[in-house]
Amino acid sequence: MDTTISERPLEPLAPSIEHQAVTPAALAECIAGRTYARLTAYFDGWPERSLMGPHSRAVLYTLARMLRPEAVAEVGTLHAGTSEVLARALWENGTGELHTADPFGADRCPQIIATWPPELHAVTQFQPVNSMAFWVDLARRRVPLGLVLVDGNHDYEFALYDLQMAARLLRPGGVVVMDNSDQTGPFEAARAFLAMNPAWRELGNAIATHDATDPFNDKRASLPNTAFVLLQSPSLLSIGALPWSTGTMPTASAWARGLELDLPPQRIAGQLHYRVFVRAFADHNRWVGEVATKGAIRIKMEGGKRSIIHQFPWPLGFEVPTRFPEAVCNVEIDLAWQADADSPPLMLSSPPFAF
Ligand SMILES: C[S@@+](CC[C@H](N)C(=O)[O-])C[C@H]1O[C@@H](n2cnc3c(N)ncnc32)[C@H](O)[C@@H]1O
Secondary structure, eight states, X not given: OOOOOOOOOOOOSOTTOOOOOOOHHHHHHHHHXXXXXXXXXXXXXXXXXXXXXXXXXXXXXXXXXXXXXXEEEEEOOTTTHHHHHHHHHHHHHTOOEEEEEOTTOTTTHHHHHHTSOHHHHHTEEEEOSOHHHXXXXXXXXXXOEEXXXXXXXOSHHHHHHHHHXXXXXXXXXXXXXXXXXXXXXXXXXXXXXXHHOTTSEESSSTTTTOOTTOTTOTTOXXXXXXXEEEEEOOSSEEEOSSOEEOOOEEESSSEEEEEEEEEOSOEEEEEEEEEEEEEEEETTTTEEEEEEEEEEEEEEEEXXXXXXXXXXXXXXXXXXXTTOTTOEEEXXXXXXXXXXTTOOOEEESSOOEEO
């Protein structure tokens, strides 16, 4: 296939965009500014094979500059058009790596990425896999994402999965960009996700203004001139009645003695239910060990931050036989908050930690 794409020299495109929290007001200010106008002109018709318009590319560049993320993930590389926009922003940031995946891109994407300036190539990791394999890999490596572009399979089930996995890895205050808000799958996935995760917010009001009498409105979007729904993770972790899980987290041993929780100032009362699994796998998963414990911690706070060190009644774990020195161990923590009447959800400053 022809991978000839006109390249442009590397140059800072948006030095005036400062590292800052993304708020609706800060984003609106950036979009109204001269730098954004220059970005839309720069990205008008370039990169040539990106399916998005100049405003969408300028928004991606702006978000990457504002967030200065350690890592960005993109589902759906196609011809690496938006990948290059994101990689250029990371280069201008002077930090950060881009992870991008497309199951149909193995013959195409590496060749295109190889034509980029080497500085961009160096910060980009392409995986020729579908998003399920991609997210499993990023989660296993606990890649600290600050920005995610979901632009792969637009069916509802795929878009919702991509969004839920992005949410699991996203840093507080990070942003998920769902492309194609004009289509049912991404839009309804974003709507369902927000209903399930009320501590998240849309940067815009496409979802708040959704009109049930117009289910196929193809003009709805969080930002003008885009087909994006922008969702932002809360600055704190919110635990409600629906069980929340850390997912499996790699550990050095198959032991955990208790839980550590970091709570910001809040007024709450209720029972925090937990279940903790410790697992180990060896001999190509022919040998598997698993133990679990569950319990509840009564928490009442009237303000002021607090750390809770909760010891399990007895240490949870097992010894991995010495014949398996390569065993892989992990821990998973599930939490659910049973609030007393009138108490809001429990907020955590960071994910719980098993010690
Ligand atoms: C709309 S295109 C991406 C466009 C690209 N972001 C741009 O504008 O430069 C969607 C891409 O998603 C890929 N795709 C389809 N199913 C996928 C899946 N399950 N996981 C990841 N990517 C997928 C397709 O191969 C296609 O290249």
